[in-house]
Amino acid sequence: MKALLLAITVVITHVMLLATGARHGMAVSYACYFVMGSLATGSTWVAWRRQDGTRDPRWWLLVASIVLWMVAMALAARQSYVMDNDNPTPGDSMFAYVLYVLPVLLAISSAPVAVRKRWALAIDLVLALLLGVLFYAHTFSIVSLHGAADVAGALQVAWVLDAENVCLALAALLRFVATDSPDDHRFFRAVAAFFVTYAVAGFTYNHYIALGGHPAFGDTPWDALLDLPFAVLVAVLAMEPTRRHWHPPVYLVRFVQGASPTFLAMSVLTFGLLVMAEHPELGITAAIAAVMGIGLRGTLAQVDLVDEEHRQWRLRDEPEGLVFVDRLTGLPNRRAFDERLLREWGRPAQQAPIALLVIDVDFFREYTDRYGRVAGDDCLRALTGMLQSRGLRAGDFLARFGGEEFAVIAPATPLHQAVALADELRAHVETQAILHPLSPFGVVTVTVGVTALRASPHGGALELVNAAECALQRVRRSGHNRVGTLGTPRVAQSDDPSPLEWN
Template structure:
């Protein structure tokens, strides 16, 4: 339906020129004003539909379309009210060229969530500098009345060609790397528009305006409508949610998104170099702004990446810590103990190495929980763990919470005899705490400890743990609050 309306628009434009030759120019202006105005309206509607916050690109293009419409209005004023027969009057030419500035900004800007406002300010400043240099360059070629010679008019036309090709290339690059549906819709629309616009303006400027028909009102005017109507059509349509999204390679997406801010700096650099010839210092200033703007922008992005990286490293350390620590007591958790023991058997660094394990279990802990409550039980486990840690002695020994109210101490290079001495020290340390446990025969919290020791080469890890468990069971059987060792 919208395509049909667009065709009707072009046909009406052509028919009006054909059937009303006396008013061809006036009639043509109506259509040439309406086409970009429609494109502007379609871009604004798309922004409203996608949510204003997420449609910066559409808004910038709406601004560009408004600039083009104003350019056409200025041309109308020159032609109809000031009777200026010049093919490139200054004010309209400037507005036609400035229309490219918001589009360069739309295709070059690339932000991610949390980017600083300063980035947007820098991009806007670069865009303004670009607009100003365009202004200076345009009026170095022409006056408000227009180009004074054919050569100047040709240079203006070539300036348009270069600008259009640049916009087309930039939009195409962004389209190849766009990986979200809305983003693809925007850049596809821009490629269609900038492509048609480049072809139409090339033909019109070189062969119509600078050729046989400097004023509007020829049957070739509807050519110009097509790009704007195509844009309006594309922008009007919602992106097809059923169509499979062609995803570019993530590496390509990343490169294009990272490098796209360079487009704006590059455009400013090129225009500055062009301006350099007629306004040396202004050209140098333009180059300075481009280099400095891009440099500061890159530094800001780099800073943010470094902050993010530092945050991620901190988080990773915290997660690692969390994964290896028992939440209640702050001791190593069972995973650490298991991994450490397994490593000793897997690596077999020293087959003659001796490993001793103490299994430490709090006696009648259920009774403490039942009488004093779970919170008191937790507090008791924390006190017991601190007392055990304080009594372990050697730095290489690792004490951990093995589960519930059970702890384990792993020691390398210790005989069973030494392990039993350490175990006795641990038992006494807990007893010394004298934490009340009225339902225990001892009246206080005590621990039973099972000790076992072996050479890595001599026995399996499972056998060592089973021996330590048996020793602990024996300690419980013999009345608790004691140490039993088994070879």
């Protein structure tokens, strides 16, 4: 929030100083641009740091784009102060202005996390390097290092920048609309807000200010137009994530995710055609690289699918080796759970209570109805990773209990400690924010039934299982996203911090 207030202050100060005819107006504008770029860079870095779990490296690509824009502005300042050049389109800064979109284009073209593999990254990097060469060739085919020879040349550069900004804004909007995870939603919201604002501000400034009688910075308060995209980015990053009221159909999400890697290849093809007349070899190379990049991506993705099919067939052909392993999650299965519980129950000199947690995924049928069975399997695998990474001790035993249920055997654990463990697992699942539009919580949550008993010759391990399942059924009658026992438990609930008790 401090960054947002500072950004607003800089914009207002910039307008007021230029409107009152301040001396050294060009220096004022350059200083404000660098301050706004620095604020946007810092806000992006903070957004990256705030992520839970694995931090998305795409935020660094957004930082790289902002830094390249600041480099372009520094080159423009060099032309103005060092080279005393008043041409509005000097070649070095124009090339940097074209190049600054490349890192974010790489982010927009990124595939979903699950399929971000090294071969895909290698293809994208090769195409990105080739696109940088095409940017250079195309820019200096229009202008020289000094700048455009006439107004027509400057206008041509402006139209190239406009087309680039508009295409990037539309691609970012498409990715934003078709997001299905909170991390993607937050990232593409910021990227779309920045580039949509920049496309409008850049078009207005280039055509009506720089090419409309004010070629030098500092001549008009309209210079503050270029502050706005950075102020909008800082504002969007300062906003707390809100609950979404519209969720895209799953086929739209999958279509956009599947098509997004082609954005980069299509950019290479487009600029290859633009330079074809003056650089035929480079243009032909770009066209071939674009087609090969798309084809190679599709082929390697198909290889991965075939490999996965073979792996599934091998699992079916080797049942004996996997008799204790759940094939979907890789966890111990129900048979392994039963044997482990019997072993713990029958351990000699067992005095401490054995705790059992039965974890049920809330509204899982609605989740699979919304996203499909394959997405439901992905959700269970994601939950497996969450449960394995949080709270469990070395002696605890996590298993797939059946369907959308998991179970944790916690030896030597009294009831109050078991409830605390269950509450920690429940809260961790909720904070991971797996999108679930049909849940009242908006994200995937779990409900946990907890019990703890001492092993006794008068009772069997089945008594412990029955008690935990009864506890789960009892707490589910009271609500979801909770923890409960058969006694007088503390029931954790995300939207009600006060504990409840059953008598």
